[in-house]
Amino acid sequence: MVEQVRLRLPAFARGYHLITEHVERALPDLPEKGLLHVFIQHTSAGITINENADPSVRVDFETIMNRLVPEGLPEYTHTMEGLDDMPAHVKAALLGNSLTIPITNGRMNLGIWQGIYLCEFRNRASGRHLVLTVMS
């Protein structure tokens, strides 16, 4: 069995945002056991799983990822789309564009501290598109 839905998220500011509930609300009824695949159809935003509790984790993600992949390095050649664009591509590749999550007893089987993050790397972006696929 395969079920698939497309989800357009609202526009988010640059940074890291918990979207577990956005995903849950968009899902069809889940099977007892299976896999949920979450895919983002963009190359300058990513999705990952991380701590769902203390918002300071999400603040520090922004700090550290900017430190790892700085804007404005003189070596960059892909500069036409803004200072934030090339770093956004690299951050998207480092953090990933899809998640696969086990489904158990009809629910996403996340650990107790795990939530789904949208990682918005652009200064100004419109709502991002996800494709959700349930396999059972």
Add this chain to the structure above:
Amino acid sequence: MVEQVRLRLPAFARGYHLITEHVERALPDLPEKGLLHVFIQHTSAGITINENADPSVRVDFETIMNRLVPEGLPEYTHTMEGLDDMPAHVKAALLGNSLTIPITNGRMNLGIWQGIYLCEFRNRASGRHLVLTVMS
């Protein structure tokens, strides 16, 4: 067909550890063809695939990841859970919390040099939980 088992690993020291055999021992009989999904239910440990031969690779992973995501940066705001905590969250996001591996002829179809690593980023952690899902 979906089969799913939960696996609690023993506690490992901070560092990178080959767990291919732990995963193999926990698996049900595998189908001829399919996918194996391995998911870690934590946000301060990761799993990845890398060289299964020379242990010096795993030593250098610890060195390089500490260099990429240092402890004790003055910019960190998420500091209540110890110096190793916030870097652990970022390393987990960079290396990933799930793997999907093809199953071929009833076995994990890893390359000859590939093994599954548990990446333990905390100084002191108890046994980590994995969810293994076989789809065919």
Add this chain to the structure above:
Amino acid sequence: MVEQVRLRLPAFARGYHLITEHVERALPDLPEKGLLHVFIQHTSAGITINENADPSVRVDFETIMNRLVPEGLPEYTHTMEGLDDMPAHVKAALLGNSLTIPITNGRMNLGIWQGIYLCEFRNRASGRHLVLTVMS
């Protein structure tokens, strides 16, 4: 339904290469809905999804990843296989060794700017092996 094929890519130079068409040509007829899993059986090359348009993005990926994981650090202990080897292992773990892509209406449902990259981290490598699995 599971279908699986193995694909040997041609040898590529060190760098980032669009291989979307190599993958498409190797695929069996795709189902209406499902998932495509692409797995690379190596630990010193990776695969990721990123911009398929401007080649300068792929040039800058090489620059940035070399900056993040430099060759020749005095701390490295895994040095017998050449200066490019240990950094290749870490880059492979950071960018990943597998992709899962939704299939919709009988096609890979990539975003309009998304393409599949082979990330070749070694100075001299022969053709890399992929395993493609279609689940529906």
